[in-house]
Amino acid sequence: MTTATLTTKGQITIPKHIRDRLMLHAGDKLDFTLTETGDVLLKPVTRRVDEVFGRLARRGQPVLTPADMDAAIQRRMAKDAP
Known part of the structure; x- marks a missing residue:
């Protein structure tokens, strides 16, 4: 069993071996689900590229x-810049 301590700000640090196993990185989003038995399930929301590959094609x-994608991103960033 792995434990973590809740801070006064309501934050916890997820132990490294759990972060590694779930392939979590700074900025990843997590989903907390409270089960009927009172257990909490933690699931990463962030998807890897290979999980969503091909879903954007029309x-x-x-x-x-x-290179085309990078150029399009640069054009959009330049357009949105103040």
Whole structure:
């Protein structure tokens, strides 16, 4: 059993071996579910690229290279810059 201490701000540190096992990184989102028996389930919400690969494709949409995607991101960032 692994334990963690709750701070006065309501925060805990997830032990390293748990973070490693769940492949958690700073900024990842977590889902807490309270079961009927009072147990709490913790699940990562962040998905890996291989879990969502291909879900954004639409028929007729051109295939973009990573360089094309980087260029599109740079154009959008420049457009949104103050």
